[in-house]
Amino acid sequence: MGVKEIKAADLDTDKFIATQVAEIKSAVGDGLAINALSGGVDSSAVTLLGHRALGDRLKTYFIQNGLMREGEPDRVVELFAKLGVKVKLVDAQDEFFAALKGVVDPEQKREAITQTFYKKVFGRLVKESGAKHLLQGTILTDIDETAAGIKRQHNVFEQIGIDPQEAFGYKIIEPVVQLRKDGVRKVAQALGLPASVANRPPFPGPALAARVIGEATRERIALVRQATVITERILADVPAFQNMTILHEDRVTGMRNNKREFGLQLEIRCWESVDARVAKPVRVPWETLEALAAELVAKVPGVVSVTYGIAPKPPSTMEVV
Amino acid sequence: MGVKEIKAADLDTDKFIATQVAEIKSAVGDGLAINALSGGVDSSAVTLLGHRALGDRLKTYFIQNGLMREGEPDRVVELFAKLGVKVKLVDAQDEFFAALKGVVDPEQKREAITQTFYKKVFGRLVKESGAKHLLQGTILTDIDETAAGIKRQHNVFEQIGIDPQEAFGYKIIEPVVQLRKDGVRKVAQALGLPASVANRPPFPGPALAARVIGEATRERIALVRQATVITERILADVPAFQNMTILHEDRVTGMRNNKREFGLQLEIRCWESVDARVAKPVRVPWETLEALAAELVAKVPGVVSVTYGIAPKPPSTMEVV
Numbered sequence: 001m002g003v004k005e006i007k008a009a010d011l012d013t014d015k016f017i018a019t020q021v022a023e024i025k026s027a028v029g030d031g032l033a034i035n036a037l038s039g040g041v042d043s044s045a046v047t048l049l050g051h052r053a054l055g056d057r058l059k060t061y062f063i064q065n066g067l068m069r070e071g072e073p074d075r076v077v078e079l080f081a082k083l084g085v086k087v088k089l090v091d092a093q094d095e096f097f098a099a100l101k102g103v104v105d106p107e108q109k110r111e112a113i114t115q116t117f118y119k120k121v122f123g124r125l126v127k128e129s130g131a132k133h134l135l136q137g138t139i140l141t142d143i144d145e146t147a148a149g150i151k152r153q154h155n156v157f158e159q160i161g162i163d164p165q166e167a168f169g170y171k172i173i174e175p176v177v178q179l180r181k182d183g184v185r186k187v188a189q190a191l192g193l194p195a196s197v198a199n200r201p202p203f204p205g206p207a208l209a210a211r212v213i214g215e216a217t218r219e220r221i222a223l224v225r226q227a228t229v230i231t232e233r234i235l236a237d238v239p240a241f242q243n244m245t246i247l248h249e250d251r252v253t254g255m256r257n258n259k260r261e262f263g264l265q266l267e268i269r270c271w272e273s274v275d276a277r278v279a280k281p282v283r284v285p286w287e288t289l290e291a292l293a294a295e296l297v298a299k300v301p302g303v304v305s306v307t308y309g310i311a312p313k314p315p316s317t318m319e320v321v
Numbered sequence: 322m323g324v325k326e327i328k329a330a331d332l333d334t335d336k337f338i339a340t341q342v343a344e345i346k347s348a349v350g351d352g353l354a355i356n357a358l359s360g361g362v363d364s365s366a367v368t369l370l371g372h373r374a375l376g377d378r379l380k381t382y383f384i385q386n387g388l389m390r391e392g393e394p395d396r397v398v399e400l401f402a403k404l405g406v407k408v409k410l411v412d413a414q415d416e417f418f419a420a421l422k423g424v425v426d427p428e429q430k431r432e433a434i435t436q437t438f439y440k441k442v443f444g445r446l447v448k449e450s451g452a453k454h455l456l457q458g459t460i461l462t463d464i465d466e467t468a469a470g471i472k473r474q475h476n477v478f479e480q481i482g483i484d485p486q487e488a489f490g491y492k493i494i495e496p497v498v499q500l501r502k503d504g505v506r507k508v509a510q511a512l513g514l515p516a517s518v519a520n521r522p523p524f525p526g527p528a529l530a531a532r533v534i535g536e537a538t539r540e541r542i543a544l545v546r547q548a549t550v551i552t553e554r555i556l557a558d559v560p561a562f563q564n565m566t567i568l569h570e571d572r573v574t575g576m577r578n579n580k581r582e583f584g585l586q587l588e589i590r591c592w593e594s595v596d597a598r599v600a601k602p603v604r605v606p607w608e609t610l611e612a613l614a615a616e617l618v619a620k621v622p623g624v625v626s627v628t629y630g631i632a633p634k635p636p637s638t639m640e641v642v
Contacts, residue, residue, distance in 0.1 A: 254638055262427070311626050
């Protein structure tokens with residue numbers, strides 16, 4: 001493709017923002033554009049760039065897939081409202097859980113979410129909106145990983161169910177494709193995003209469905225969501241690239257009120273990493289790990305055991321699913 | 322039952338041994354006795370007490386159930402040979418794996434092993450031997466736990482398939498039933514057992530089948546056996562009540578040679594405890610945990626992830642199965 005990288009160290013954020021805003025204006029003209037905001041730094045930066053260029057002619061949607069962390073959809077919508085950007089919240093929970101029903105294989109689970117997102121929900125929004133321009137938060141690392149075969153390449157139009165014939169006239173705009181994560185974080189801050197968003201630890205596309213081994217039902221997602229609140233609070237001050245709370249499918253023997261309980265196990269992973277290519281477990285202080293385990297078994301129904309991931313990536317991966 | 326406890330602090334080992342040897346002699350007369358030796362401290366002490374009392378008229382069997390740790394059957398037989406006790410090794414692996422086939426529920430798994438041990442293998446040995454006296458390593462804690470409903474009470478004769486009518490004339494002898502584990506350890510050392518046996522950390526009756534979540538096949542037992550060698554070596558100098566290596570049934574995503582691998586996960590537990598009633602995870606030095614994880618993923622085929630148990634008992638239990 002020949003995308004020219006802009007390294008974070010060489011990045012002049014004011015100049016970059018001016019250039020991208022101008023390019024979006026020129027590409028969209030007096031038409032409409034559309035984008036999906038996840039709340040992550042990439043799509044947040046793109047939303048603000050698009051809004052600077054197009055104002056209300058950029059239609060921004062937050063798709064509530066039912067797999068987000070506690071309070072996340074409202075938090076994102078409120079934050080952007082404060083920044084003057086109206087984000088439309090689309091409740092698509094039923095569609096996602098229907099697609100996930102009975103799916104246990106990790107790859108199939110990810111595929112079900114991708115398909116539901118693009119083909120069903122976002123595809124419908126694109127068609128209904130009349131927008132011919134799609135803004136996407138692709139970054140250079142995504143391009144590299146597709147080339148290396150780690151991520152699968154998709155024709156976006158095919159994904160959203162728009163036939164290549166019919167697709168004539170549609171256009172993808174990727175304003176941050178020359179940047180890596182550290183560059184996007186700089187741009188995000190320059191655009192006025194608070195540090196909590198600009199420096200937000202990465203969160204996977206399949207969201208909490210990636211944090212459940214086996215079927216991602218509403219009940220299991222609710223359980224891992226509740227556990228994630230506890231983990232993120234207790235590990236908030238532990239420096240890390242990312243932490244995660246995983247619900248296992250295996251049942252383990254436990255004991256409560258002197259009775260055997262064939263219960264649930266949660267796994268905590270807390271990664272030290274520069275760019276997620278390699279990673280090792282953070283040496284979290286024992287008092288913190290013990291407090292975390294104690295609160296998880298006390299508050300999350302049915303949990304009798306908690307483990308901490310101690311293997312490095314590779315051969316582990318960051319996520320379990 | 323009214324068993325009179327002898328506390329370890331009050332225990333005069335010479336006197337205790339003399340009393341028990343005399344009682345065994347008097348009970349068995351000029352008949353034969355039989356016992357099953359597992360290599361644990363209780364059955365080891367009973368074997369030596371019985372041998373002092375009866376010499377070759379005590380028939381001692383080590384039942385190789387295929388679920389032991391690496392080299393354990395030979396090590397036990399050789400140790401007792403050095404102590405002048407001939408132990409007959411009985412290969413019953415096929416019977417145990419046949420009984421475990423398709424069994425995934427923890428309670429059913431334990432039951433399958435108990436049934437195979439008593440009804441099939443040991444029951445057959447008792448009948449063939451002509452012995453009417455069974456020596457058992459029951460300790461006071463076993464009696465307490467049966468009374469408390471934590472362990473199930475069994476009529477041993479029923480278990481080994483000897484009808485109560487027919488059982489007339491059979492007798493159970495429990496020489497260490499007045500002791501707890503600490504008392505048995507003192508007696509074991511006074512009987513000449515090396516410290517490695519007298520102070521051996523507890524190992525569960527279902528052996529490595531308790532260290533496998535899901536079906537205990539030959540292959541899965543072999544894998545957890547190999548991993549256990551590594552864990553026991555690396556944690557040898559970490560003071561603990563017990564450590565264990567558990568093979569999970571859940572598959573987790575990993576990466577090897579730049580390719581995705583839907584691999585295996587091992588869990589390590591290392592307990593600090595006085596009497597196993599309550600326990601908490603040992604704060605194992607991070608360098609040790611990291612070295613352990615690195616060696617497990619490098620040497621045990623298919624393992625891509627390792628975790629360390631951080632929840633206390635209760636609500637966890639020591640064993641996972």
